[in-house]
Amino acid sequence: MTEEFHRIRRLPPYVFAEVNTAKAKARAAAEDIVDLGMGNPDSPTPPHIVAKLIEAVQDPRTHRYSMSKGIPGLRRALAGYYDRRFGVKLDPETEVVATLGSKEGLANLAQAISSPGDTILVPNPSYPIHQFGFIIAGASARFIPYTPDDAMLAAIDRAVRHSVPKPTALIVNFPSNPTALLASREFYKDLVALALKHELFILSDLAYAELYFGNEPPPSVLEIPGAMDCTVEFTSLSKTYNMPGWRMGFAAGNQRLISALARVKSYLDYGAFAPIQIAAATALNGPQDCVADMRVLYKERRDVMVKGLHNAGWDVPSPEGSMFLWAPIPERFRHLGSVGFSKLLLDKAKVAVAPGLGFGEHGDGHVRIALVENNHRIRQAMRGIKGFLQGDNAGPPEPIKELSGKELSGA
Structure with a gap:
């Protein structure tokens, strides 16, 4: 009776679990984490x-x-x-x-x-x-x-x-x-x-x-x-x-x-x-003004975030749609993989993002950054990222053990 159920055996471990655990630990220690990991709209329903x-x-x-x-x-x-x-x-x-x-x-x-x-x-x-x-x-x-x-x-x-x-x-x-x-x-x-x-x-x-x-x-x-x-x-x-x-x-x-x-x-x-x-x-x-307002809101957030990342030295493409930035991991951190880099970003910059590995092994060179905080919080996140990338601790850290390519589940 100890054998795993067949359909459950086909589901790999939850890739985002490591980052989520680290995020919960940081918050338990009263650290102010800007959470840009989940695509969870923060604005109220009209x-x-x-x-x-x-x-x-x-x-x-x-x-x-x-x-x-x-x-x-x-x-x-x-x-x-x-x-x-x-x-x-x-x-x-x-x-x-x-x-x-x-x-x-x-x-x-x-x-x-x-x-x-x-x-x-x-x-x-x-x-x-x-x-x-x-x-x-x-x-x-x-x-x-x-x-x-x-x-x-x-x-x-x-x-x-x-x-x-x-x-x-x-x-x-x-x-x-x-x-x-x-x-x-x-x-x-x-x-x-x-x-x-x-x-x-x-x-x-x-x-x-x-x-x-x-x-x-x-x-x-x-x-x-x-x-x-x-x-x-x-x-x-x-x-x-x-x-x-x-x-x-x-x-x-x-x-x-x-x-x-x-x-x-x-x-x-x-x-x-x-x-x-x-x-x-x-x-x-009903009236669709709220939809147009939503687009304006996300466009403003996108522009603030892209500008902040570029100022930090992180070359991230500006998206033409969705509520996400698909950000290539800076070259000197590529060896960490997306999970290791996400954990480092959380630790050093106090910013949570989604590791690209959670969307498939071909996403492991990227992280997904969601536009789910207001401009004030986004600027705070960008300052944290800039301080991390341009600070003395921005050199290659010790490699963090990467998850295998099988560990691909998430949301």
Whole structure:
């Protein structure tokens, strides 16, 4: 009875645990840590959404079981959003399912469409559920490049021709967590054509659709002709409306995939609490000034952080979307790996970041820095990083034992 359960054996140790333990120890010692590790929005949910929740929860009829695939009004609201934002027409009855956040939707779709031995194509690095949702379901992941370009397309084509069994689905995530990269419509056109050619499903994670800093909003894969034949896209209210704890997301697209997800969910849950769904519909249907304000806020934070890091001597690209900086580890600390460098940054600069290894072994040369503190706290973090990088202690420290490439889980 001591043998580990089969599905648990397939999950590696939690990569972020070492940094989280060190962070908890520092806080217990009353150290002021600026936590830029988790992508957890710090701004409040807009008042009109909260007000609708309070109104709805006062109606005792909303306290009963809800609908697993989401109440009709919420599914219509999501369809309306896709029509306004992307010019995509969705049938709320057959092409939309409300989920308990996009993470739950991805994991349950993996259960619905995967068999043991199936192969799924997953970018590396990428958000952990992209890989481990399918691993938990019994499938295997084959890694492909994470950049939305010809290299990814060529890798997909190569994987289909040389994998046995042939891959059944591929995952894309743009704007990306953790890399912050955006994809173009031209890339999606080529991707859809390739998927149709090879009979692959596309699973698109579009959780950061509204977090962009240029003039051109990120597109949806579903905008592309033919995409509805092979694509399901996941979205979330967590970042767009500062509603992470509400756990409200959606899957939209191909009827066969949506039907499979809805059927699995019907055995597992009764949907989110009805007042949350009612408030979520208000978020989608109501004034969108709060979304524009959110973009301005994150852009200001991005600019403060990038400028501060550059002043500290750390050359970090300025992202065009998402709420993250994907920062290459400075050369003289590369030997530490991302976990060792994150622990050193916590110890010396009093700043917590997410080690890139948690998003896949190809992320080990980076750390992810989240824009989840106000500008005052970000400047404080930048001063700490500058003091560390430019101080006498900035030389190569003693190597810290790195985690193996197997230790890749996280959030």
